[in-house]
Amino acid sequence: MSKVGIVLISHSAKVVEGIKEIIRQVVKDVPIETAGGTDENEIGTSMEKIQTAITNANQGVGTLVFYDIGSAKMNAEIAIEMAETDQVTLIEAPILEGAYVGAVEASMDKSLNEICAAVEKAF
Template identity: 65%
Template sequence: MEYVGIVLISHSSKIVEGLKELIQQVITDVPIEIAGGTDQNEIGTSIEKIISAIDAADQGKGVTVFYDLGSAKMNAEMAIEMVDGNVRVVEAPLIEGAYVAAVESNMGKNLTEVCEAVEKEF
C-alpha cells in the first residue's frame, strides 16, 4: 500500500530524529523523512536536505511537510518549487501535526484528506 509521506524539518537534527523515532513507535508503514540542521550539521536548515527528504518520502500519493520555525518554511517552499510531485507545507505544530498526519496517512487517506484532518485539528 502507498501512503502519503511526511517530511520533518527543523533547525536541529536532534529534534527531527527524536520526533521520527516517537512517531515510528506507533506508525511504522508511513514514510517519514527528516531534514534537520545545515549541510555542515549545524543549527539551521538546508534546501538540499529538504529536497532529498521529499524525494525519499514520496511514494506517489504526495508528501506533507512540517517545520519548526519561519526560515524552515521559507526553505521548504523553495525546495518544493524544485521537485516534481504533489507536496504541501502544512500549517500545524511540528510534533502534534506530524503525528496526526502519520495516523491519517496510515489509514490510507490521500494528500488532501491528510492535510484537511491536520488543519482541522489545529
C-alpha cells in the same frame, strides 16, 4: 499500497529525529524523512537536505511537509517549488503534533487531501 509520506524539517537534526522516534512508536508503515540542521550538522536548515527528504518520502501519492521556524518554512517553500510534482503540501501546524496526526491518518491509507483536512481540523 503506497502511503502519503511525511517530511520533518527543523533547525536541529536532534529535534526531527526525536519527533520521528515518537511517531514510530505508533506508526511503522508511513515513509518519514527528516531534514534537520545544516550540511555541516550545525543549527540551521539545508536546501539539499530538504529536497532529498521530499524526494525520498514521495511514493507517488503525496507528501506532507512540516517545519519548525523561520527559514525552515522559506526553504521548504523553495524546495516544494523545485520538486517535480504538485503532490507536496506544506502544512501550517505544530511540527510534532501535526506530523503525528498526519502519520496516523496516512497509515489509514487516506489521500493527501483527506490528511491535510484532518491536520488542519486538529489545529
